[in-house]
Amino acid sequence: MKSLGNIRRDFAPWNQPGAKPYIQFKNVTKRFGDFTAVNNLSLSIYEREFFALLGASGCGKSTLLRMLAGFEEPTEGQILLDGQDLRGIPPYKRPVNMMFQSYALFPHMTVEQNIAFGLKQDGMSKSDIEKRVGEMLKLVKLGQFAKRKPHQLSGGQRQRVALARAVAKRPKVLLLDEPLGALDKKLREETQFELMDLQQTLGLTFVIVTHDQEEAMTMADRIAILDKGEVMQVATPAEVYEAPGSRFVADFVGNINMIEGKVAARNGASATIAGTGGLTIHTANAADTTVGADVAFAIRPEKIRVSSKKPEGADNLMEGEVYDIAYLGDMTIFHVKLGNGQVIKASSLNATRATEDPLSWDDRAWISFRQDAGVLLTR
Helix, strand or coil, X not given: CCCCCCCCCCCCHHHCCCXXXXXXXXXXXXXXXXXXXXXXXXXXXXXXXXEEEEXXXXXXXXXXXXXXXXXXXXXXXXXXXXXXXXXXXXXXXXXXEEECCCXXXXXXXXXXXXXXXXXXXXXXCHHHHXXXXXXXXXXXXXXXXXXXXXXXXXXXXXXXXXXXXXXXXXXXXXXXXXCCCCCCHHHHHHHHHHHHHHHHHHCCEEEEEECCXXXXXXXXXXXXXXXXXXXXXXXXHHHHHHCCCCHHHHHHCCCCXXXXXXXXXXXXXXXXXEEHHHCEEXXXXXXXXXXXXXXXXXXXXXXXXXXXXXXXXXXEEEEEEEEEEEECCCEEEEXXXXXXXXXXXXXXXXXXXXXXXXXXXXXXXXXXXXXXXXXXXXX
């Protein structure tokens, strides 16, 4: 059986009929005065899942996290954790811990004192605290910095102190609110994999809020894409990218070309799409469309081949003019303007240092793609 994208691990309880969700949002609505931040939202998260809430600013993702943490109460609906209704339970009595974007470290305390703070508040014995703090320092590789204070650490080190403090109390669920936003790009990429490894080691359920698509795609087992307080799609990173459920999701995640048209003919799983300006597209992913239906054909730039010579035997072949070029090192992005005026983005991997088929601005170019390269969207 073919899979959409590579599989990181054998973990998919959401596909098992008998699996019980660990966290459930049931018809949750949250209003602030006249503004509805979360609108009748239902969502299930499973134990040991790394789950991402992804969306633009103001979509309701942080509000969801704050309600799960206990800093806000739902206006309507229920939030369940391991079958228990969390309504009325204060944050400090919930088996969850939250790591904030600002890290919120105590500046007058050392690294080990910051990590130990919550354990002292819980009345843990001194010997047990020392043991737990030692475990956490080893886990986040900060043993040599135990006596330093936050201002003596780099941004990445402060981030790891905040993470160690958050998991030291062994919460059932760790909530992360834009945890990597303050880090530079290279350190952020390194820390993403560290977080994934840490989550696997601890066996905890992680729920992360982010507006960074790459961050969500890298770390999460599943992603919930939110817009205006509603869930637009919940799926694995590969499914969100390769099989978006709507125009919104397709356009929000990554780069994509969308060609509007009508279904001209159907033959089993295949269909012919009539686009504007005489454009014809043959696709093997007809979904549940019917002849005459208005659809959008969505295709990612890397699925499109661009060349200066007309390829023979291509399923979908279109001629245009190179409108723009962006060289990004690992790949080159071409914007090709077709005869109907639509600009198509195509990317080419720079697998060698030199290219045998160089294209420049205003050159005539051919684009082509396989019948199974794109998807049809009906909404």
